Amino acid sequence: MNRRDILKTCSLFAVGSMFNLFKFEDALAVEGSYFKKYKKTLLVKEDGTPLKETDIQSNTALLFFYPYRSTPCYIINTGREVKPLDIKLNNGSVYRFTGGIGSKKGIVAYSAICPHQWSYPTKDFSLLNYYSSKEKSEITGKSGVIQCCAHISVFDPINGGSIVEGPAEFPLAAVSLVMEGGSIYATGIIGKDQFSEFFDLYKSDMIEQFGSLEKAKEEMDKTVVMEVEKHVKEQIKC
Amino acid sequence: MSKNRLSVNRRDLFLATASVVATGFLEQSVAGGISNYTESRSDKKAKVVVIGGGYGGITAAKYIKKQNPEVSVILIEKNPFFVSCPMSNHYLGGFYEFSELCFAYNNLTVKYGIEVINDRVQDIDLDKKVVITPNLRVFYDFLILSPGISYDINEEEKAFYKAYPPAFKPGGEHLYLKKLIEEFEGGDIVMTVPAYPYRCPPAPYERAAVILNYLKKRNLKAKLYFIDANERPIINAEGFMNAYYELYKGYAEYITGTYVKSIDHGKKIVKTTNGEFKFSLANVIPPMKASKIVEKIGLLEPGQKWVEVDTFTFETKIKDVYVIGDSARTFLPKSGFGAHMQGKIVANNITEKITGKKSKDELLMVLCYSMVSDEEAIMSETSFRIEKSSGKIIPTHREDNTRRKSTVKRYNEWAKGLWRDLFG
Numbered sequence: 001m002n003r004r005d006i007l008k009t010c011s012l013f014a015v016g017s018m019f020n021l022f023k024f025e026d027a028l029a030v031e032g033s034y035f036k037k038y039k040k041t042l043l044v045k046e047d048g049t050p051l052k053e054t055d056i057q058s059n060t061a062l063l064f065f066y067p068y069r070s071t072p073c074y075i076i077n078t079g080r081e082v083k084p085l086d087i088k089l090n091n092g093s094v095y096r097f098t099g100g101i102g103s104k105k106g107i108v109a110y111s112a113i114c115p116h117q118w119s120y121p122t123k124d125f126s127l128l129n130y131y132s133s134k135e136k137s138e139i140t141g142k143s144g145v146i147q148c149c150a151h152i153s154v155f156d157p158i159n160g161g162s163i164v165e166g167p168a169e170f171p172l173a174a175v176s177l178v179m180e181g182g183s184i185y186a187t188g189i190i191g192k193d194q195f196s197e198f199f200d201l202y203k204s205d206m207i208e209q210f211g212s213l214e215k216a217k218e219e220m221d222k223t224v225v226m227e228v229e230k231h232v233k234e235q236i237k238c
Numbered sequence: 239m240s241k242n243r244l245s246v247n248r249r250d251l252f253l254a255t256a257s258v259v260a261t262g263f264l265e266q267s268v269a270g271g272i273s274n275y276t277e278s279r280s281d282k283k284a285k286v287v288v289i290g291g292g293y294g295g296i297t298a299a300k301y302i303k304k305q306n307p308e309v310s311v312i313l314i315e316k317n318p319f320f321v322s323c324p325m326s327n328h329y330l331g332g333f334y335e336f337s338e339l340c341f342a343y344n345n346l347t348v349k350y351g352i353e354v355i356n357d358r359v360q361d362i363d364l365d366k367k368v369v370i371t372p373n374l375r376v377f378y379d380f381l382i383l384s385p386g387i388s389y390d391i392n393e394e395e396k397a398f399y400k401a402y403p404p405a406f407k408p409g410g411e412h413l414y415l416k417k418l419i420e421e422f423e424g425g426d427i428v429m430t431v432p433a434y435p436y437r438c439p440p441a442p443y444e445r446a447a448v449i450l451n452y453l454k455k456r457n458l459k460a461k462l463y464f465i466d467a468n469e470r471p472i473i474n475a476e477g478f479m480n481a482y483y484e485l486y487k488g489y490a491e492y493i494t495g496t497y498v499k500s501i502d503h504g505k506k507i508v509k510t511t512n513g514e515f516k517f518s519l520a521n522v523i524p525p526m527k528a529s530k531i532v533e534k535i536g537l538l539e540p541g542q543k544w545v546e547v548d549t550f551t552f553e554t555k556i557k558d559v560y561v562i563g564d565s566a567r568t569f570l571p572k573s574g575f576g577a578h579m580q581g582k583i584v585a586n587n588i589t590e591k592i593t594g595k596k597s598k599d600e601l602l603m604v605l606c607y608s609m610v611s612d613e614e615a616i617m618s619e620t621s622f623r624i625e626k627s628s629g630k631i632i633p634t635h636r637e638d639n640t641r642r643k644s645t646v647k648r649y650n651e652w653a654k655g656l657w658r659d660l661f662g
Contacts, residue, residue, distance in 0.1 A: 091598075114655075116655065117654075117656065117658050118655065119651050125644075125647050127647070127648060138638070139619065139636055139638060149648050150648055150651040151605055151655060152603075152605065165621075166601070166603075167579075167601050169598075197662065200662060201662045234644070236644040236647055236648060238638070238644075238648065
C-alpha cells in the first residue's frame with residue numbers, strides 16, 4: 001500500500017468515523033503496524049545524567065538497550081542530515097522513517113538485531129557493527145553502514161536502515177527518538193521489529209542472563225548509553 | 239564450542255532414536271498397512287509434499303507454510319531427527335559435540351503446522367501425483383524433492399566404505415569416522431577428493447586441515463597423503479595452501495590432479511593414477527551423484543549425475559515437480575547454504591502459483607567458512623547477479639584467505655543463524 005492508498009483509506013474511515021469512532025481507531029492501528037509505541041525512555045549517560053547530542057561524537061555509534069532491557073540498539077551520530085523517507089518492504093507495504101534528530105538532524109538509532117538470522121551484540125562479541133564514513137568494510141568495501149558479518153547483510157543508517165546488500169529480508173528497525181529540553185527519549189520502534197523472533201530464539205539465553213523471560217522483557221524509564229566496547233568484548237568487522 | 243548446551247552422549251542418542259522408531263511402528267500398526275494419507279483431492283486446499291528434511295527441504299516447507307498458512311505442507315524425512323552436515327568437520331576435529339549438530343523436527347509442526355512424516359520414500363507416481371512410502375500414499379499438487387546425494391560407488395566397494403565412511407552424509411558415518419580418528423595411533427592416512435562437482439566445495443580441504451590439526455596437537459607420528467582429483471583447492475586455494483604449508487609442514491603431502499582407480503580393502507591400499515598408497519586410516523571421498531529416488535522416478539537423464547532443472551525456479555521437466563539442493567544441477571555450489579537459498583526461491587515460486595501474486599526476488603548467494611586449525615578460519619562469499627537482458631548469471635566471488643580467530647566466531651554464528659532460520 002503506498003502513501004496515496006493510505007490517505008485514501010484514512011479519508012474513507014474519516015467519513016465512517018462520524019458514525020463509528022471505534023472503527024476509525026482500529027484502522028489507524030492497522031496503518032500504524034510499522035510504528036509500535038513503547039515506554040518513553042530517557043537516554044542517560046553512565047553517570048545517570050541525561051545524554052545530550054554533543055555526547056555522541058560525529059561518525060560514532062553508542063550502544064543502549066531499548067525497548068526492553070535485553071534488546072540492544074545503536075545510536076549513531078551520522079554527522080550529516082538524515083532525512084525522513086518512505087521505506088518499501090518486500091511484501092509491498094510502505095512505512096515512514098522519520099529521519100534524524102538533533103541540531104543537524106543527524107542522530108538516528110536502530111535495533112541491533114539483524115533481521116536476517118538474528119545475530120546481535122552479546123557480551124562476548126558482535127558481528128553486527130557500525131562502520132563510520134571513515135572506515136571501510138574489507139569484504140564489501142562499504143562505509144557509513146551497519147553490517148552483519150555472519151551472512152554479510154548490509155544496512156544504511158542514513159536511509160532508515162534500508163538494505164544495501166546481502167540476504168536480509170527486512171531493513172533494520174529504527175528507534176523513534178525525540179528531543180525534549182536537550183534530552184533524548186526513545187518512544188517506539190519504526191519498521192519490522194524482530195523482538196518476537198528474538199525472545200523465541202534466545203529464550204534459554206534470556207532466562208540464564210536475566211533470571212526469567214519476563215525480566216528480560218522489562219521496559220525502562222531510563223536506559224544507559226555506553227561505548228560499544230563497554231558491553232561487547234570484541235567487535236568483529238569484516 | 240558452547241559449554242552450557244545439554245550434552246547427549248552416544249548411548250543417549252541411540253536410546254532416543256529407538257524410542258522414536260518405536261513410535262513410528264505404533265502409528266503403522268494402528269494404520270493397519272498402507273493408507274491414503276491425504277485421501278481427498280476434492281477440497282481446494284493445495285497440497286505441497288516435500289521429500290527430504292535437510293537444509294533445502296526444511297526451508298521450502300517452512301517458507302511455503304509461512305507464506306500460505308492455508309496450504310497443507312507435508313515433509314517426509316527418513317531420519318527421526320536432523321543432523322547437520324555443515325559444521326560436521328567441527329565434530330570430527332573435536333571442536334563440537336555431536337549433539338550440537340542435532341535438531342528435532344518438532345517445531346515445524348508445533349509452530350508452523352507442517353506435517354512431518356518419518357518414513358522412507360519408496361516410489362513416486364508422477365502421473366497420479368502420489369508419493370509412496372512403506373506405510374502411506376501421499377497425494378500432492380506440488381512436489382519438492384530435496385533428497386541430497388548418493389555416493390557413486392559400486393556394490394563391491396560398499397564394504398570398504400562401511401569400514402571407512404566418507405562422512406559426506408550426516409549421521410552415523412561421522413560417528414564412525416570420529417571413532418576411527420580417535421583410535422588412530424600413527425602411520426599413514428590417505429584422504430582423497432573427487433573431481434568437482436561434489437557436496438560442499440571446501441569441505442574436503444577443511445577436513446584435511448582439521449585432521450592435520452588433530453595429528454599435530456597429539457604429536458602423532460603420522461602423515462596425511464591428501465590426494466585431490468582437482469588441480470588445487472577449488473575454493474579458498476590460497477588460504478588452504480598457506481595453512482597446509484605454514485601450519486602442518488611435515489605432516490602432509492598434497493598430491494593434485496590424481497584420481498582413485500581402485501581400492502584394495504584387504505591390503506589397505508588406495509590405487510591412484512599417481513601410484514599406490516598404503517594406509518592405516520582412509521577417508522576416501524567418492525564421486526557423488528543425485529539421490530537414488532530421482533533416478534528411480536525418471537528425473538535423471540541417462541548418463542547424467544544431476545537432475546536438470548529450470549535455472550531460476552528449480553522446476554523439473556515435470557510441471558509442479560521441483561528438485562532443489564545437491565541433487566540438482568544449478569549454478570549454485572552444492573551446499574547446505576545453497577540448498578537453503580533454493581528452498582526460499584521454490585517457496586516464492588509456489589506461492590506465486592498458488593496466489594497469482596508476484597513474489598519478491600530472492601538474493602542468490604553462497605557463503606562458505608572453513609576451519610584451518612582449531613582456532614582459525616577462512617571464508618568466501620559468492621553472490622550471483624542475474625542480467626535480465628541477456629539472462630546471464632554473473633557471479634561475484636570474494637575470499638578472505640587470512641587465517642583469523644574472529645572468522646571462527648563468524649563461522650559459528652553463520653551456522654547458528656541458519657539453524658535459527660530452520661528450526662526457530
